[in-house]
Each structure stands twice: as C-alpha cells, then as structure tokens.
Amino acid sequence: MKVTVYCGASLGQDPIYQEGTIALGKWIGERGHTLVYGGGNTGLMGLVADTVLAHGGRVIGIIPEFLKERELAHPRLSELHTVETMSERKLALIQYADVFIALPGGPGTLEEISEVISWARIGKNDKPCILFNIAGYYQALEQFFDTMVSAGFLTQEDREKTLFSDNVEEMEQFIATYQPPAAREYRSES
Template sequence: MNITIFCGANSGKNPIYAQKTQALAAWMADNKHSLVFGGGKVGLMGILADSLIAAGCETIGVMPTFLKEREIAHTGLSQLIVVEDMPSRKAKLMSLGQVFIALPGGPGTLEEISEVISWSRIGQNDKPCLLFNVNGYFDPLKKQFDHMVEEGFLSQEDRDKVLFTDNLDEIEAFIQNYQAPQVRKY
C-alpha cells in the first residue's frame, strides 16, 4: 500500500518526534508499505526516508524544481518525481497515496493534511486520513475538530473519519476498517 506522509523538514525539539517517526517507518516496513512523501532529506522527512530505505522499502519522493535546486532532495529514493510547483506536488502526493498520515510539522504539513480531510467531505478523497499525534502534538487541532462538531460546522460522522493517535495498532485497525464518508449534499 502507498502511504502518503506529510511531515516536517525539521525534527522538532523533542527527540520523541524522531523516535516515533522511526517506529512508524518500522511498522510500514513490517507491513511492506511504500512511502510517498515530499522527497526531502532533512528533518522528519529524512528520518522517515532513511529508515525505509534501510529496510528495503519503496520510497517515492515528489518535489518541485525550486526545492530540488536548493539541494534538499533525498538522493537515495526509489524514485524522485520532480514537478513544477507546490500545487502540482500536492496533487501528485494525493494521487499516489492510498492512505494519508500527517506527522508533526509546520504550516505546510497542516495545510496538506487539512486539504485531504476537506476533500473527503466533498467526495474528492475516499482514503483514510490520520494525524500521528506524537507527544500530543495535534491535541489543539483535535480539540478544534471537536469544537467544529459542537458548533455545527462538522458532522460527528465526518469527524469520526479522521483519526488522531500515536498508537500503531489503532492506525492499522482504522485503515483496515475505513469506509469513505458519504458525499455531502447541500
């Protein structure tokens, strides 16, 4: 299965982020999943790719030309797909993925996972979306999603289609049991 992972080009201040990224990579390797990601060699992206390459897994990076020219592209990937710009990158990441997981990261990571979640609600993504909630990193966002339900801007059914966890068994069960949301009607 191709798992598209959105994550930071930094490793964060707490070593738990790198440790849990390596644990996720080990789970992916044990289950023979392929990595689809931004293609970088730095931060959590690099840790993830290095771990999966070492395990002999397929790794597919997608990177726009301007970032590749800054020499941050990982050189050991199975495949590096170079695209024109960030919207093209995101479209390619989404088309290749069968599952979407966000690891801790910055605004770009948040924007990417938010888009695939949003697209699920309008029938443009029928694949699972998860936030790997290492060290409670996504707790404020989880609270915001729950607040959206409380205030009537998100249905409980749609909220239940997004998993916040750092438990690999829960991730596996969520993926195996996932059923795409009903397309919203207005």
C-alpha cells in the same frame, strides 16, 4: 499500500518526534508498504525516508524543481519525481496515496492534511486521513475538530472519519476498516 506522509523538514525540539517518526517508518517498511512523501532529506522528511528504506520498504519522493536545486532532494530514494510547482507536488502526493498520515510539522504539513480531510467531506477523497499525534502534538487540533462538531460545522460521523492517534496498531486497524464518508449534501437553510 502507498502511504503518503506529510511532515516537517525540521526534526522538532523534542526527540520524541523522531522516535515516533522512526516507529512509523519501520511500520511502513516492515509491512512492505511504499512511502510517498515530499522527497526531502532533512528533518522528519529525511528520517522517515531513511527508516523506510532501512526496513525494506520503497520510497517515492516528489519534489519541486526549486527545492531540488537547493540540494534538498534525498539522494537514495526508490524513485524521485520532479515537478514544477508546490501545487503539482501536492496533487501527485494525493494521486499516489492509499492513505494519508501527518507526522508533526509546520503550516505546510497542516495545510496538506487539512486539504485531504476536507476533500473527503465533498466526495473527492475516499482514503483514510490520520494525524499521528506524537506526544499530543495534534491534541489542540483534535479538540478543535470536536468544537466544530459541537458548533454544528462538522457532523460527528464525519469527525470520526479522521483519526488522531499515537498508536501504529490503532492506525493500522483504522485503515483496514475505513469506510469513506458520504459526500456532503448542501441544503438551503431558509
């Protein structure tokens, strides 16, 4: 299985983010899965790649040329693909994936996982989307998703297609039993 992981190029303030990243990297590597990620060697990006490699997994990095030129590319990956733009990188990360997981990160991480979640609702992504909720990092976003349901902008069924969890075993079960949502239908409200 190819696991696309979105995450920060920083380690974060709390060491618990690093501990969770290591747990995810071990799970990917020890299960013989392949990590697909942004190709960087800093922050949680570098940590998850190093952990997967140390535990027998393969790692495919996809990095834009301008970041590679800044010497931010990880030097020991199984494969490193260079693209021209961030848009090309995002598309490649989507095309390779069998599942999407977001570790803690900044606006870029949030934008990337949000895109694949929204694509599922319109029938353009049939793969599971998971937010690894280390130390409650994504708790406010999870509550906002619930607000979307109560406000009528997201169905409960679609809400259940996105997992917020800090438990690797729960994530594994979610992946194993995942059924993609039906493509959203639009009706006139007149």
